[in-house]
Each structure stands twice: as structure tokens, then as C-alpha cells.
Amino acid sequence: MEAGVSAVVIAGAGPTGLALACGLAAAGAAVRVLDKRAEPATTSRALGLQPRGAEVLDRLGALGDLPGRSVRIARVVTHVDGEPMASLEVGRPTKLVRKPGLLMSQTEVEAALRRRLNSLGVEVEWGRELLSAAQDASGVTVCCEGERIRADWLVGCDGAHSRVRTSAGIGFPGVSVIESFLLADVRAELPFASDAVSVWLRGDAMLGAFPLPGDRVWRLMAPGGAAHPAPGVDGVVEELARQLREHTGVHGSAVAQVLWSSTFRIHRRLASTYRQGRILLAGDAAHIHSPFGGQGMNTGLGDAENLAWKLALVAHGAAAPRLLDTYEAERRPIAREVLASTSSLTRVAVGTSPAARALRDHVFVPLMNRPFVQRLIWEQSSQLKIHYRGGPLGTRTLARWSARGPRAGDRMPDLACRDAGGAPTRLHAELGSRWALLSPTPHDGEAYLAEARRHLGPAVPVVHLLTSGSRHAGVMLVRPDGHLAWRGDSAAALGSRLRLRFGTSSGHLPGKAEA
Structure with missing residues (x-):
């Protein structure tokens, strides 16, 4: 049918x-x-x-x-040859990252x-x-x-x-990056911090322990190694228990229950x-x-x-x-x-050669204790630094607004705003399926709102929010994914931008031939 x-x-x-x-x-x-x-x-x-x-x-x-x-993770603790060598703080707020990873x-x-x-x-x-x-x-x-x-x-x-x-x-x-990788979710009495990911490095061997929600639930992960290319369920648990004992001194009997195990290749x-x-x-x-x-x-x-x-x-x-x-x-x-x-x-974590392992143990791991390195790693892994400024919908060149705030393609901060009725709200709370037009006053936004709705179509919701402060001066149109679509001080310029980027006329957007 x-x-x-x-x-x-x-x-x-x-x-x-x-x-x-x-x-x-x-x-x-x-x-x-x-x-x-x-x-x-x-x-x-x-x-x-x-x-x-x-x-x-x-x-x-x-x-x-x-x-x-x-589980809110506060740090990643890395051990080398059984000794704790670095504690990477990943739960500490920075100017960019306000909330921890989960x-x-x-x-x-x-x-x-x-x-x-x-x-x-x-x-x-x-x-x-x-x-x-x-x-x-x-x-x-x-x-x-x-x-x-x-x-x-x-x-x-x-x-x-x-x-x-x-x-x-x-x-x-x-x-293929690693031929065999082992993991198991277990219920176990492990003497590790419940707000930290713990990693052990010894030569070309590595073990990771991740606390999970639930009563004493942990995930254990390790490369399988050449001798264990594709073990069965019992083999996975046996090998992880062996590595747990070798790296940490914790006997395999600490694992009371195996909830799930698997092997896979990393590509x-x-x-x-x-x-x-x-x-x-x-x-x-x-x-x-x-x-x-x-x-x-x-x-x-x-x-x-x-x-x-x-x-x-x-x-x-x-x-x-x-x-x-x-x-x-x-x-x-x-x-x-x-x-x-x-x-x-x-490659750094596993250590593909003696020289790579020496560099890892004596340079890379100790560097993770430096505050500026910690901030760099945490902000990069948070994905909050992602922007589309250089893409086809972004702004490749500096505009006169750039010195005072974000440019088209940038991720917008979660600004404090007011809705049309004057009630306080946050920018990101108003997005999702909607576009947001930000303006300093209700009157300033009327012409821009009409222009946005005219070009985005009546079926596309656009919410008008009020914001203030010279750091984010001007009128802004924010995409549903939280990135800035346009910024300026002319409703006609907004209409031109939307017509150029989203308009239904042919030839506006370079790209692949349509089906």
C-alpha cells in the first residue's frame, strides 16, 4: 500500500x-x-x-x-602508573560556561x-x-x-x-582508530570519587571509570588490546576486572552485578x-x-x-x-x-609508541593541572564556542556593530529580556521553534517585526523581546538555534538580508542543483 x-x-x-x-x-x-x-x-x-x-x-x-x-561531573582525575598526576576541573564556571556537563x-x-x-x-x-x-x-x-x-x-x-x-x-x-574497545556498566563498590571521571594510564594500557546515575553504578571502559580482539560477554567483564585490579588494586569481586557489556571498534x-x-x-x-x-x-x-x-x-x-x-x-x-x-x-591517551607515551606522561598530563589549560579544554569540549560566522549565513567581515556585540553566525548569550507584556524572561527560553527579535523598546521593534514576519512567512513564529544595555545595542534577529541571524538599525536592511538568505527567488543562495 x-x-x-x-x-x-x-x-x-x-x-x-x-x-x-x-x-x-x-x-x-x-x-x-x-x-x-x-x-x-x-x-x-x-x-x-x-x-x-x-x-x-x-x-x-x-x-x-x-x-x-x-551525575554532575566536577573533574577528570588522571593517574599515571597508579599515581594521580592531574585533576582537570570541568565543573567550574567560566565566563563562557556556566553549567557543568551531565x-x-x-x-x-x-x-x-x-x-x-x-x-x-x-x-x-x-x-x-x-x-x-x-x-x-x-x-x-x-x-x-x-x-x-x-x-x-x-x-x-x-x-x-x-x-x-x-x-x-x-x-x-x-x-579505524582502535580495533577493539571494551565497556561494561556495572554495579560495584568502587573507592573513587562519585563526582569525577577517573582515568588510569600505564604504558599502552588505559582504564576509565565513569559514575552513572543509580545505586553504585559505574561504566568501565578500556582498549581491548591485541590479545582481546573480540571477547564475548564473559571475556569483556573478565578483562575489565583484570585491568581494574592491575590499575587500581581493586579486586574484581567489588563488581556485584554486570548490567550491560559490549565491544566495538572506534572509527x-x-x-x-x-x-x-x-x-x-x-x-x-x-x-x-x-x-x-x-x-x-x-x-x-x-x-x-x-x-x-x-x-x-x-x-x-x-x-x-x-x-x-x-x-x-x-x-x-x-x-x-x-x-x-x-x-x-x-592517540595521546592510548600512547601509540614509547615516545608518545613519554610525552603523554611527562608533558600532556601535567599540563592539565594548569588553570589556563583547564579553561581551554573545558570551554572547547563544552561546544559553546561553536559559531557559524564564516559560513554562508554569517558575517565574514567586521561591521560597525561588531565591536559592541556578536556578529551574524555567533552563538548568542542567554540574555535577560522582557516579553511584550513586560514579564522577565531569558532569550534561550523563548527559542526552540521560534525566532526572536530583540529591540530596546516596543516601538523600535514594530517595523522590524513586521519585516521579519513578512519574509519568514505567517506560519513561522517570531517573538518580540525587549532588551537593554549598550553592550548589545541595536536590533537583532536570533535564529531558533540560538545564533544571531542579523543585526542592524534599519528594517529595510533586515528585509534585504532575509530576502537574500531565505527568499524563494532562484539564485539567492549558491549551492547544489535542486532535486
């Missing part, structure tokens, strides 16, 4: 697919989410929400009580996103494996068992082995393109890399939020399809940087 047309079909109900669906549904776009699994996953490798990841969930209305149910299972994040999606009237369709997809000039035909779905757009959020990516003929080049891969006509990729379908640094799930959430508002504009007819090319232009460089940084971190 063949179903009716859906504006967007998303393959994959992991964090990326669910976040994308939430953003689209909240913006009023029709969306279906298909997943080949019979039910939600109960285990996951990803376990960290960086500050930006938590910020994305908050804007989507899905963060809820996750911070209260997570440790929790990816399954908790997915459950929160599903609750939000359900509240928007969309249910995940479980047991719906995408078998193939073919596109033409007017849409995409998605074939599932027993049904052919016609969609305007298809987004592959279906992981490293993405069938959507294969159907679109998009390459996924890369290399570094990046899709050759994020868009092929009416088919797009996001999350692990577009990029995979080492879990070191806890960037994977957060990078996928960033992909989803960036794509959601653009796809919503196109679905509403408020922007030309070429706007979708800016998704790859803004997000692929982020993924490329994450791949490079996590691969470098992995």
Missing part, C-alpha cells in the same frame, strides 16, 4: 532523529519518524551531555528534570525527547525498517515492509550503517556530503569518531537543531530549498574538527 505524502520522513529514533523531529513538529511541519527496532533501546554507549547539548534540549523543551537525575545514559536523553515529541502529537513508528529510498524531482519514495511512503524530504539519522546514506549513494570514507568517518537532492544526513549517519571527549551525541544534537529550523522554513514555503545547503556548510566543518580533535585525544 502507499501512504499519503509527509513533508519530512526521519529514519532513526536516536537522539539526533528525535531532536530533529521535535524541532520540526514544534515549528508546525509534518513529520514521521521510523525506526527498525521493535522498541526503544535500553542500553547505549553515549553517556554525556555537554553544556551545549543540554542547551539544545532545553530550547527544544525536552530537558525537563534530566539535570536533577544525572553524565547519564543516552537512553535517558532519548526518553526525554520522546516525551516531548509525543506532546507535539508525533509518535515514533517502531518496527518500521527503511528498505530503500528513491528520489525524483518532486519528492522521495521510502519503501518499508508493507508500505511505500511519499515524502518531500528524507533525513537519515540511522547511524553509522545508514541505509539512507547508502540509498542516496553518499560515500562514508574513513579509517573516524565523515560523509562525503550531507545532502543529495531531497535526502539529508545527520548525526552518526554523517560522522562517527572516537568517544574520547564525549562529543558524539552532542554533535548529533547540534546537527538536528541546525537542520530543523531550515527544513521547517522550506517545508512552509518561506525559504528556497537551497537554504538546506547551508546546513552542510555550517555543520560539516564542526564534524571535521571533532573528528580531528577526538582522534588526536585518543
Whole structure:
């Protein structure tokens, strides 16, 4: 049978697919989410929400009580040959990062996103494996068992082995970083700080212990080594228990219960393109890399939020399809940087040669005690430094407003604002599916608001917020993902900017030929 047309079909109900669906549904776009699994996953490798990841969930209305149910990590303690050598403070607020990272299972994040999606009237369709997809000039035909779905757009959020990516003929080049990696979630009496990630380095061996929510629940992780390329469940636990004893002196009997264990290879891969006509990729379908640094799930959430508002504009007819090319232009460089940084971190942590291990133990690890190094690492890993200033929607050159505040493409700080009724609010609390127009006074914003609504379309919500202070002078239009879209002092200039960047006239946005 063949179903009716859906504006967007998303393959994959992991964090990326669910976040994308939430953003689209909240913006009023029709969306279906298909997943080949019979039910939600109960285990996951990803376990960290960086500050930006938590910020994305908050804007989507899905963060809820996750911070209260997570483990807030204050530091990463690194031991060399059994001795504590560095304590990297990651919970201390800086000028940029105000909130700590959160440790929790990816399954908790997915459950929160599903609750939000359900509240928007969309249910995940479980047991719906995408078998193939073919596109033409007017849409995409998605074939599932027993049904052919016609969609305007298809987004592959279906992981490293993405069938959507294969159907679109998009390459996924890369290399293996570590052949075998072991992990297990256990219930154990371990004498380690419950607010710290503990890491032990000894030669070419490494062990990590991560506190998780729950009663004495820990995640143990270690490279498998050449002698343990693919152990079974018992082999994983036995090897991790051996390394626990060797690195820390804690006997394996401290592990009272094994909740879950797994082995996997660490690869570094990046899709050759994020868009092929009416088919797009996001999350692990577009990029995979080492879990070191806890960037994977957060990078996928960033992909989803960036794509959601653009796809919503196109679905509403408020922007030309070429706007979708800016998704790859803004997000692929982020993924490329994450791949490079996590691969470098992995090589340093594992120590691929005696010289590399000596440099790690006597230079890199001690440097992590320096406050300026700690701030640099923490701010970089938080993902709050991400900006799109050099992209097609950003500002490449200095404008006269630049010296007094953010430029187009920059992430906006969470400014204190007032709504139209004068009630206090915060900028990021008003975003999600909405655009925000910031102006010093109600009168100043009227012409700008009319211009924004005229070019973004009546179906796209724009909220008017009042702000003050010379540091953020002028009128600003903020994208739903928290980045500045425009800043200036002329409503006509705002209209010109929106017409140039989002307008439906052909030729406004350079990019790939439309499907």
C-alpha cells in the first residue's frame, strides 16, 4: 500500500532523529519518524551531555528534570602508573560556561525527547525498517515492509550503517582508530570519587571509570588490546576486572552485578556530503569518531537543531530549498574538527609508541593541572564556542556593530529580556521553534517585526523581546538555534538580508542543483 505524502520522513529514533523531529513538529511541519527496532533501546554507549547539548534540549523543551537525575561531573582525575598526576576541573564556571556537563545514559536523553515529541502529537513508528529510498524531482519514495511512503524530504539519522546514506549513494570514507574497545556498566563498590571521571594510564594500557546515575553504578571502559580482539560477554567483564585490579588494586569481586557489556571498534568517518537532492544526513549517519571527549551525541544534537529550523522554513514555503545547503556548510566543518580533535585525544591517551607515551606522561598530563589549560579544554569540549560566522549565513567581515556585540553566525548569550507584556524572561527560553527579535523598546521593534514576519512567512513564529544595555545595542534577529541571524538599525536592511538568505527567488543562495 502507499501512504499519503509527509513533508519530512526521519529514519532513526536516536537522539539526533528525535531532536530533529521535535524541532520540526514544534515549528508546525509534518513529520514521521521510523525506526527498525521493535522498541526503544535500553542500553547505549553515549553517556554525556555537554553544556551545549543540554542547551539544545532545553530550547527544544525536552530537558525537563534530566539535570536533577544525572551525575554532575566536577573533574577528570588522571593517574599515571597508579599515581594521580592531574585533576582537570570541568565543573567550574567560566565566563563562557556556566553549567557543568551531565553524565547519564543516552537512553535517558532519548526518553526525554520522546516525551516531548509525543506532546507535539508525533509518535515514533517502531518496527518500521527503511528498505530503500528513491528520489525524483518532486519528492522521495521510502519503501518499508508493507508500505511505500511519499515524502518531500528524507533525513537519515540511522547511524553509522545508514541505509539512507547508502540509498542516496553518499560515500562514508574513513579509517579505524582502535580495533577493539571494551565497556561494561556495572554495579560495584568502587573507592573513587562519585563526582569525577577517573582515568588510569600505564604504558599502552588505559582504564576509565565513569559514575552513572543509580545505586553504585559505574561504566568501565578500556582498549581491548591485541590479545582481546573480540571477547564475548564473559571475556569483556573478565578483562575489565583484570585491568581494574592491575590499575587500581581493586579486586574484581567489588563488581556485584554486570548490567550491560559490549565491544566495538572506534572509527573516524565523515560523509562525503550531507545532502543529495531531497535526502539529508545527520548525526552518526554523517560522522562517527572516537568517544574520547564525549562529543558524539552532542554533535548529533547540534546537527538536528541546525537542520530543523531550515527544513521547517522550506517545508512552509518561506525559504528556497537551497537554504538546506547551508546546513552542510555550517555543520560539516564542526564534524571535521571533532573528528580531528577526538582522534588526536585518543592517540595521546592510548600512547601509540614509547615516545608518545613519554610525552603523554611527562608533558600532556601535567599540563592539565594548569588553570589556563583547564579553561581551554573545558570551554572547547563544552561546544559553546561553536559559531557559524564564516559560513554562508554569517558575517565574514567586521561591521560597525561588531565591536559592541556578536556578529551574524555567533552563538548568542542567554540574555535577560522582557516579553511584550513586560514579564522577565531569558532569550534561550523563548527559542526552540521560534525566532526572536530583540529591540530596546516596543516601538523600535514594530517595523522590524513586521519585516521579519513578512519574509519568514505567517506560519513561522517570531517573538518580540525587549532588551537593554549598550553592550548589545541595536536590533537583532536570533535564529531558533540560538545564533544571531542579523543585526542592524534599519528594517529595510533586515528585509534585504532575509530576502537574500531565505527568499524563494532562484539564485539567492549558491549551492547544489535542486532535486
